[in-house]
Amino acid sequence: MSLQIENADVSLLQVKDLSVRLRGETGTVHAVSDVSFSLQRGQTLGVVGESGSGKSVMARALMGLLPRRATREKNGQILLATDAGNTDILTLSERTLREMRGRDMAMVFQDPMTALNPVLTLGVQITEPLRQHLRMNRAKATERAVELLSLVGLPDPTSRINQYPHQLSGGMRQRVVIAIALACNPRLLIADEPTTALDVTVQRQILDLLTGLQQQRQMGMILISHDLGVVANRADNIAVMYAGRIVEYAPVQTLFSAMQHPYTQALLKSVPRLSDPPHTRLQAISGRPPQLINPSPGCAFAPRCPYARQRCHRETPPVTSAADNHRFACFYPVSEQTGMQSNEVWV
Amino acid sequence: SPGGGGYVDNAPPADPGQPVYGGHLRVALEGETNNWLPGRGNHVAPAALTVAMALFDPLVRLDHEGRFQPYLAESVTPNENFDVWTVRLRPGVQFHDGTALDAEALKWNFDNLHKRQGSVTFGSIRDIDRMEIVDDLTVNYFLTRSVVPFPDMLTRAVGWPVSPTAVQRYGEEAGLYPVGTGPFQLVEWRRDDRLELRRNDNYWREGLPYLDAITFRPLPDEDARVASLISGDMDVVQTLRQHIVDRLRRMSGIYLYEQLGNSSGSAIFNAHRPPVDDYRVRQALAWAVDPEALVEVLGGRGISPVQTQYFNEDSVWYSPRVAAAWPQKDQQRARELVSEYINDPQRSDGLAVGEPIALELMCLPEQSLVDLAQMYQALWNAVGFDVRLRQVEQATQIQSVISGDYMTTCWRTSNEQDPYIILNNDFGPPDVQPLNYTNFTHPLIDEKLTVLRTEPDFDKRKAAVEEVMMLLTEQVPNTWTGSTPSAVATQPRVRNIKDWTFPDGRLGDGMPVAQVSWAQVWMLDEESWLAEQAAVSAAAEEAGE
Amino acid sequence: MSGLLLRKLPWLAGTLLAVSFFTFLLVSLLPGDPAVMILGAGGVSPEAVAALRAEMGLDRPLLVRYFDWLGSALSGDLGRSPMTGQAVTDAILSRLPVTIQLGVMAIIIALLLAVPLAMMSAYFAGSRFDRAISGLGFALMSIPSFMMAIFLILIFAVSLNIFPATGWIPFSVSPAGNLRSAMLPALSLAMIELALYMRLLRTDLITTLQQDYITLARSKGLPNWLIMFRHALRPSSFSLMTVVGLQLGGVISGAIIIEEIFALPGVGRLLYQSILQRDLLMVQGIVLFIATAYVVVNFLVDLGYSLLDPRVRHAG
Amino acid sequence: MPVDRSRSPRVPAEPLSPRRSSGGSAARTSRALSFSVAVRQVFGSGFGAGFWLAAAWLLIVLCCAIFADFLPVRDPLDPVIANRLNPPLTTNWLGADGLGRDMLARLVHGARVSVVISLTAVSIGMVIGGTLGILAGFFRGHFERALMAVLDVILAFPWLVLLLALVAFIGQSLTAISVAIGLLWIPAYARVARANTLSVVQREYVLAARAMGASTLRILWREVLPNVILPVLAYGLVAMGLVIIVESALAFLGLSVEAPQPTWGGMISEGKRHLATAVHVALVPSITMFLTVLSLNYVGDRLRSRFEVRESNL
Amino acid sequence: MSCSKLPQLRDREDIVLRVENLLVTFEVGDKQIQAVSEVSFDVARGETLGLVGESGCGKSTVGRAIMQLPPPVGGRVLFDDQDLTELKGEQLRQTRTGLQMIFQDPISSLNPRRKVKEIIAEGLQIWKHADQAARVDEVMEAVGLDPETAGDRRPHQFSGGQCQRICIARSLALDPQVLICDEPVSALDVSVQAQILNLLEDMKQRYQLTMIFVAHNLAVVKNISDRVAVMYLGKLCEIGETNAVYSRPSHPYTRALLASIPEIDSRHDNAGGSIPLLQGELPSPASPPSGCRFRTRCPKASAICAEQEPLMRAVNAGAKDSDHFVACHFPIEPDENLTDPPSDSPEP
Numbered sequence A: 001m002s003l004q005i006e007n008a009d010v011s012l013l014q015v016k017d018l019s020v021r022l023r024g025e026t027g028t029v030h031a032v033s034d035v036s037f038s039l040q041r042g043q044t045l046g047v048v049g050e051s052g053s054g055k056s057v058m059a060r061a062l063m064g065l066l067p068r069r070a071t072r073e074k075n076g077q078i079l080l081a082t083d084a085g086n087t088d089i090l091t092l093s094e095r096t097l098r099e100m101r102g103r104d105m106a107m108v109f110q111d112p113m114t115a116l117n118p119v120l121t122l123g124v125q126i127t128e129p130l131r132q133h134l135r136m137n138r139a140k141a142t143e144r145a146v147e148l149l150s151l152v153g154l155p156d157p158t159s160r161i162n163q164y165p166h167q168l169s170g171g172m173r174q175r176v177v178i179a180i181a182l183a184c185n186p187r188l189l190i191a192d193e194p195t196t197a198l199d200v201t202v203q204r205q206i207l208d209l210l211t212g213l214q215q216q217r218q219m220g221m222i223l224i225s226h227d228l229g230v231v232a233n234r235a236d237n238i239a240v241m242y243a244g245r246i247v248e249y250a251p252v253q254t255l256f257s258a259m260q261h262p263y264t265q266a267l268l269k270s271v272p273r274l275s276d277p278p279h280t281r282l283q284a285i286s287g288r289p290p291q292l293i294n295p296s297p298g299c300a301f302a303p304r305c306p307y308a309r310q311r312c313h314r315e316t317p318p319v320t321s322a323a324d325n326h327r328f329a330c331f332y333p334v335s336e337q338t339g340m341q342s343n344e345v346w347v
Numbered sequence B: 001s002p003g004g005g006g007y008v009d010n011a012p013p014a015d016p017g018q019p020v021y022g023g024h025l026r027v028a029l030e031g032e033t034n035n036w037l038p039g040r041g042n043h044v045a046p047a048a049l050t051v052a053m054a055l056f057d058p059l060v061r062l063d064h065e066g067r068f069q070p071y072l073a074e075s076v077t078p079n080e081n082f083d084v085w086t087v088r089l090r091p092g093v094q095f096h097d098g099t100a101l102d103a104e105a106l107k108w109n110f111d112n113l114h115k116r117q118g119s120v121t122f123g124s125i126r127d128i129d130r131m132e133i134v135d136d137l138t139v140n141y142f143l144t145r146s147v148v149p150f151p152d153m154l155t156r157a158v159g160w161p162v163s164p165t166a167v168q169r170y171g172e173e174a175g176l177y178p179v180g181t182g183p184f185q186l187v188e189w190r191r192d193d194r195l196e197l198r199r200n201d202n203y204w205r206e207g208l209p210y211l212d213a214i215t216f217r218p219l220p221d222e223d224a225r226v227a228s229l230i231s232g233d234m235d236v237v238q239t240l241r242q243h244i245v246d247r248l249r250r251m252s253g254i255y256l257y258e259q260l261g262n263s264s265g266s267a268i269f270n271a272h273r274p275p276v277d278d279y280r281v282r283q284a285l286a287w288a289v290d291p292e293a294l295v296e297v298l299g300g301r302g303i304s305p306v307q308t309q310y311f312n313e314d315s316v317w318y319s320p321r322v323a324a325a326w327p328q329k330d331q332q333r334a335r336e337l338v339s340e341y342i343n344d345p346q347r348s349d350g351l352a353v354g355e356p357i358a359l360e361l362m363c364l365p366e367q368s369l370v371d372l373a374q375m376y377q378a379l380w381n382a383v384g385f386d387v388r389l390r391q392v393e394q395a396t397q398i399q400s401v402i403s404g405d406y407m408t409t410c411w412r413t414s415n416e417q418d419p420y421i422i423l424n425n426d427f428g429p430p431d432v433q434p435l436n437y438t439n440f441t442h443p444l445i446d447e448k449l450t451v452l453r454t455e456p457d458f459d460k461r462k463a464a465v466e467e468v469m470m471l472l473t474e475q476v477p478n479t480w481t482g483s484t485p486s487a488v489a490t491q492p493r494v495r496n497i498k499d500w501t502f503p504d505g506r507l508g509d510g511m512p513v514a515q516v517s518w519a520q521v522w523m524l525d526e527e528s529w530l531a532e533q534a535a536v537s538a539a540a541e542e543a544g545e
Numbered sequence C: 001m002s003g004l005l006l007r008k009l010p011w012l013a014g015t016l017l018a019v020s021f022f023t024f025l026l027v028s029l030l031p032g033d034p035a036v037m038i039l040g041a042g043g044v045s046p047e048a049v050a051a052l053r054a055e056m057g058l059d060r061p062l063l064v065r066y067f068d069w070l071g072s073a074l075s076g077d078l079g080r081s082p083m084t085g086q087a088v089t090d091a092i093l094s095r096l097p098v099t100i101q102l103g104v105m106a107i108i109i110a111l112l113l114a115v116p117l118a119m120m121s122a123y124f125a126g127s128r129f130d131r132a133i134s135g136l137g138f139a140l141m142s143i144p145s146f147m148m149a150i151f152l153i154l155i156f157a158v159s160l161n162i163f164p165a166t167g168w169i170p171f172s173v174s175p176a177g178n179l180r181s182a183m184l185p186a187l188s189l190a191m192i193e194l195a196l197y198m199r200l201l202r203t204d205l206i207t208t209l210q211q212d213y214i215t216l217a218r219s220k221g222l223p224n225w226l227i228m229f230r231h232a233l234r235p236s237s238f239s240l241m242t243v244v245g246l247q248l249g250g251v252i253s254g255a256i257i258i259e260e261i262f263a264l265p266g267v268g269r270l271l272y273q274s275i276l277q278r279d280l281l282m283v284q285g286i287v288l289f290i291a292t293a294y295v296v297v298n299f300l301v302d303l304g305y306s307l308l309d310p311r312v313r314h315a316g
Numbered sequence D: 001m002p003v004d005r006s007r008s009p010r011v012p013a014e015p016l017s018p019r020r021s022s023g024g025s026a027a028r029t030s031r032a033l034s035f036s037v038a039v040r041q042v043f044g045s046g047f048g049a050g051f052w053l054a055a056a057w058l059l060i061v062l063c064c065a066i067f068a069d070f071l072p073v074r075d076p077l078d079p080v081i082a083n084r085l086n087p088p089l090t091t092n093w094l095g096a097d098g099l100g101r102d103m104l105a106r107l108v109h110g111a112r113v114s115v116v117i118s119l120t121a122v123s124i125g126m127v128i129g130g131t132l133g134i135l136a137g138f139f140r141g142h143f144e145r146a147l148m149a150v151l152d153v154i155l156a157f158p159w160l161v162l163l164l165a166l167v168a169f170i171g172q173s174l175t176a177i178s179v180a181i182g183l184l185w186i187p188a189y190a191r192v193a194r195a196n197t198l199s200v201v202q203r204e205y206v207l208a209a210r211a212m213g214a215s216t217l218r219i220l221w222r223e224v225l226p227n228v229i230l231p232v233l234a235y236g237l238v239a240m241g242l243v244i245i246v247e248s249a250l251a252f253l254g255l256s257v258e259a260p261q262p263t264w265g266g267m268i269s270e271g272k273r274h275l276a277t278a279v280h281v282a283l284v285p286s287i288t289m290f291l292t293v294l295s296l297n298y299v300g301d302r303l304r305s306r307f308e309v310r311e312s313n314l
Numbered sequence E: 001m002s003c004s005k006l007p008q009l010r011d012r013e014d015i016v017l018r019v020e021n022l023l024v025t026f027e028v029g030d031k032q033i034q035a036v037s038e039v040s041f042d043v044a045r046g047e048t049l050g051l052v053g054e055s056g057c058g059k060s061t062v063g064r065a066i067m068q069l070p071p072p073v074g075g076r077v078l079f080d081d082q083d084l085t086e087l088k089g090e091q092l093r094q095t096r097t098g099l100q101m102i103f104q105d106p107i108s109s110l111n112p113r114r115k116v117k118e119i120i121a122e123g124l125q126i127w128k129h130a131d132q133a134a135r136v137d138e139v140m141e142a143v144g145l146d147p148e149t150a151g152d153r154r155p156h157q158f159s160g161g162q163c164q165r166i167c168i169a170r171s172l173a174l175d176p177q178v179l180i181c182d183e184p185v186s187a188l189d190v191s192v193q194a195q196i197l198n199l200l201e202d203m204k205q206r207y208q209l210t211m212i213f214v215a216h217n218l219a220v221v222k223n224i225s226d227r228v229a230v231m232y233l234g235k236l237c238e239i240g241e242t243n244a245v246y247s248r249p250s251h252p253y254t255r256a257l258l259a260s261i262p263e264i265d266s267r268h269d270n271a272g273g274s275i276p277l278l279q280g281e282l283p284s285p286a287s288p289p290s291g292c293r294f295r296t297r298c299p300k301a302s303a304i305c306a307e308q309e310p311l312m313r314a315v316n317a318g319a320k321d322s323d324h325f326v327a328c329h330f331p332i333e334p335d336e337n338l339t340d341p342p343s344d345s346p347e348p
């Protein structure tokens, strides 16, 4: 079921059959199921999905930050290329993981308002990874922190160092979070909905900043969002998640021009577009997103899918490859639907 | 079970041995005193009295035969009418601050501390009109009428002289700095914590006291007090609680001194308040009482004999005739009296014939008293009363009793004084005698009180007392429980708690209400204690062989 | 910060005035005549009572007495107890060290135990250890302090004879003895506080540990102890701080009973005895003192936030 | 003791930092707030054996309280001197007290007093304090400020002092004690109710009801009250445990309900006299009270945690 | 009727709701903030007015002020020519039922303790309508809920989208003329959002509703609105026909806003940076900038912007019936070159 991953040797990150289950009071949440992908140095992978589709859990799994009650399927792998060669994050001890976090991989969170500790100065929070991983002394770390802050475009970094998060606006805070993430020059940056909590005008600034830095430092980046528009112009590849699975994975252009999964298609059709005139009727997806608690077999999208047939309700569709680096999990992909042009949405 | 076996022999040795000088005694007391100034402080509690024995000396004390003997005074003599009493002081006695105890000082005490409105002792000396100085060491007390037992008044706070200079110097705070003539003088008083005293080197009794210092500590919790003795934190503890005495009797490794008092717990009835204004009701209440059960509840079986009158069997005033006549333990009799009252159309409480008698018994929130009250309640309900308990704080109780706003209440009588004083307080006409809380009066009592006041002859006086007591068995203004035991337990090193003597060697009255004469107490030091232990064990070995 | 202070001071003054009036009112609610209590059952006659009442000024109207009292209270003179002749201020001041030491020791013991326990509990939330600790907390909260005191005496004083059952040794006399004599009472007082603090801090820590900034700290690769102490503890300790301040009233109430049991010469015992003896001036003085201390301490706790929490510091 | 845990740190919400909540994040927030979870937790499983044990014990206590007169126990007021201080498992199953009364009977009847006092006191606190708190939280403004100021002043007095004064003033009957303790409870309840009201009033259904023309009374009654009452009731259980402790403290000072009415606190303080000779007199009621308070705390806390208002709303 | 100072108010017969100089202030701490400052607009019958702006600019506050929840500090709200701000008590309650509101968080806007039917019937109960059950069934069916199965359940048993349907049903039950939607889809999943938007359009047709639609998502607003009003920091910047505003934004802020939208469609994307991105952050509403509130972030700001507050004026004033107004000293001309230098895109 897992799929072949090309150029395995140059990949920065390879995720194979990652599954995460969360034990809860009301049942087991199948938060992430059989997720596989790879990421090259300097590349950006956009992950899109609705709320609860398992994006954040996946991101945390990559960081080795799953909650205690999470269980992973045994056969999964998360291979990260480090100086010491490829290491499987899932098999590392907490101690080794701790050394990698912040140094080899870093994370930017959704809500900058809550991602910074309200009672510690920015200086303390930025210098922490420097002192922890690079064993810098305080003066050196502070100096470096100032550099980082100016790097992310925060005005007047020397005085900001002694300020507290609440003295900064949301956009500024997100810049600080980015500065923290970049502190030790990680190879992999995971941005979990980094702009969802920000205003549109600020969102642009932050996204541009992130992608700019990523390009410049040749980091691998996973950009998570629930909004296709956010990742559309910034990712090399896009993974669409639904109910804990990657239902479609493709290079950006391919995805928009030759989508195969009905969900991807429906998603694109259901969001209002600026290009449409007012009162354009939207193509709504009926039903509601599935619960991930003790899911029943079959394609999770089947109950809402216009093309679903008997089989979709019984079997979980395997991941199939369409064209170059384009994979999807569907028995009856869009291209096979008569009278349907996959790129119809573009017209 | 309590009251049964399990008692150990922890009586102090008959011969206390040779006195030893020195040592620092730690004494745990029942409670703290509000104010040390006689006339200001409330010095009726055992805790206060025993400390006063260290700080002050009474002018007059009782000997083992119950007779008044001058103590700090050299002599106390009446005129033939018993209305002028001449007190002559010993020469050379000094207060702790060096002020001389003379007639001047004594008069100053009387005028400024006692014979003034707002003084606590004011009521008890209403018979004393004024005091005059005769010479340097002699004064005359002029009474408004003859009072034969006048010296009794000088055994209490009125007879404890304090240094006028000190009182004037400390002003409003004089109560915090007691300066008397006693064997010990104040070092420091930390209220509710400790009172530190040291030896009075200028004490008027040659060679006394033996101890170097005493620390008094108020430990109101009975168990905690006993615990402090067990743990060795304290050398001497006092108690007036039967169940604690019972506990102490079971403890080895200590010496236990006991002395039975005349005081007793009781329930008093307000004779102005229906239905207890009717003597039949009061009689019924008395007949219903099983004093042994009450004593048992207090944990006093085998410790407190049942009381039937104002005095216990050891007292010279005790009358077996009264004891036999005292109504008790006859429920049948009680029921009859109850039904007689209930069916009396003229019943004083105004209720319809046949209605049960509603009674309110007031009690303090002190646990043993609460138990006692509940026992009363059960006993009285058993013969057809409908008793309600009303639990009030002491402040409210005193207020209610004084203003006559009560029906019956648990009460603790203090009967250690002369019969005249006791009976006059309790049954004098309420308008002139505010201490008559029962509001019970009787012509016969008035008559006998006059005898007691004016008649010096002991037998005649005793006969008068008996007459009054007999009347009380019929009128029953109150009921009794058991005589209050007072007990002092000590570490075995502490000696001679009870056997104090007058300067002339006459034996004193022991330790009524756990009041110890500290001047003659001593404590074995380490050396003599070890020696004594060795001697004892050697003796035991010898006996064994 | 000083601006904050300036803005809050009038509020503080108003509260204190209200507190003083309430104190006075409360005390005058107590039934029973102090004059009668002074004279005792042995010496009362109506004239004597009336004379004493007049001497004590009890015959004047309530408001007159209040303002009179307040006036001298403002100048630091709380009057002189008619019972003991002691100046109320002196009495309080001489008792205060005991109660303060007791309260502070209790709070410190409680905190010393509560903070690590709560941290472990929160860190292992849901584990068996956590449940055991919670159970212990519930149990401690269900035992009144006087019961705790009695059992502690039975165990440590009577059976084991490690600590004295009663009594107080001033620090000046013997520091070691002082600690020994304060141990059991402080422990009895500490236990309920301990449970309270523990549960509070645990809840707050669990909330904090779910915050994004903790995840961020973890994603930096910081060791767990550093996260717990630097990142989690401080933001979680605000309610603890407030409650420690607010519990002052509880500690004093506890001290009344505990000082009574252990026969400690503290303010609590003085207060209780004074209430029973209707030593009104003393009661008024002590209650005013305690209430004022409470208000001021909580005021300071309020200000203390600004030291701990930069959000408040800069809002002011 | 009326530990007021409802007061929260006075950390203000972030000053004026408008927060964009959109898309996924808001959806997740609302999911977290979703009552489905809460309700499933309340009525479903997840309480564990401890909870049910505690609840069962409380039920037993309640039954004892209600049916005390009909249960086959002896007369709790009848002193049998012969039985005095009998140890447990003799003539008296749980022993006899210092008056020779049957401890079991006294415990059973004492349960009634405990139940009556705690129910009455908590109800008084709940009704008066709750009403004040709801009104304050609903109307805000001067009324709220004044009320909070008064509560602050009252809280400044150690509860025991207030209680001693109240008891001295209104007496020691069962009613008086219940009322005194109940009055003591008003500030705590006012705070809990206010905090919960503040959070409910923020909910938009209140606004929606307004928009529909609902009168203030109707909003209070139909929208606010039903949502405030549950957490307040749950707090009530914990409070009842505290009331029992407060009663025992009063009893310890001899100021609780007048004898011969048996109360657990009274029995404990009565037993104190016999600690050295007959431990059971204090121990048996102590254990009973401990178990009951523990159960109340446990059950109450479990329930309360389901309805708890987030701190920031306090 | 429209005074000269408020040119954006149209002089038409079918104006249902007219807001004049709406002023709302809040006390926060000791400071007073003007959440809504002199906002005026009108809505014609059957029209949908979209209200957009950044977080905290006062959109919700406008909506609530119209409902008099709480009443505004200043200005007038004319509903069917009746000034709501002058009504009191009973009269206000009565008149206000013609206006209904839908909120962002569908779950928090439903009382968790009541059944769905009760919730929907609430308004009918309050006003003691006859035949409540029938009406409830009708509106439930209209919003796509089955009265049989859904009626007796409680809100927590429904998903966010369904809850929003319940909210819509509730507001429709009283047959209002105007529906104010405060970000009704922001909290919903993207895949559900379209359902609700479609439903709103349907309901608007079916019940001849007039709508004020508040949202921060410009695409959504465009989709549903006939006219759009753009707010910034409590002020109205621009108002006009949706198409006009979106295709020819006249206020620099509107333009920046439009340029910032991340769009799949690259024709609208500003990746090339031809339009300057806004720098800086929203100033605090407690101390708004003098003059034009946008000037601190405006690429075109000059001295006058700090001194004088720009008044609303018609864009393309030449055209007689222009329906497009802007409050700016230097509005962007339709033919203006859009290639200002990208002066300040962040340089790493």
Ligand SMILES: Nc1ncnc2c1ncn2[C@@H]1O[C@H](COP(=O)(O)OP(=O)(O)OP(=O)(O)O)[C@@H](O)[C@H]1O
Binding pocket: A022, A023, A024, A029, A030, A031, A049, A050, A051, A052, A053, A054, A055, A056, A057, A058, A067, A226, A292, D024, D025, D027, D028
């Ligand atoms: N700590 C947790 N305990 C239990 N379930 C969790 C936990 N965290 C997430 N879940 C569940 O796992 C699933 C995936 O959640 P996740 O947070 O990854 O979604 P997401 O795609 O990031 O959504 P969003 O866009 O809202 O952030 C959801 O069903 C969620 O309810």
Ligand SMILES: Nc1ncnc2c1ncn2[C@@H]1O[C@H](COP(=O)(O)OP(=O)(O)OP(=O)(O)O)[C@@H](O)[C@H]1O
Binding pocket: D016, D018, D019, D020, D021, E026, E027, E028, E035, E053, E054, E055, E056, E057, E058, E059, E060, E061, E062, E216, E285
């Ligand atoms: N009840 C209130 N008390 C104090 N300030 C308020 C209150 N409600 C709103 N504000 C302030 O008024 C301003 C406008 O708020 P409003 O909620 O109308 O903004 P909004 O445009 O709806 O924002 P959002 O998009 O975040 O919903 C904000 O600065 C907000 O902080």
Ligand SMILES: [Mg+2]
Binding pocket: A055, A056, A057, A192, A193
């Ligand atoms: Mg997420």
Ligand SMILES: [Mg+2]
Binding pocket: E059, E060, E061, E182, E183
């Ligand atoms: Mg809003």
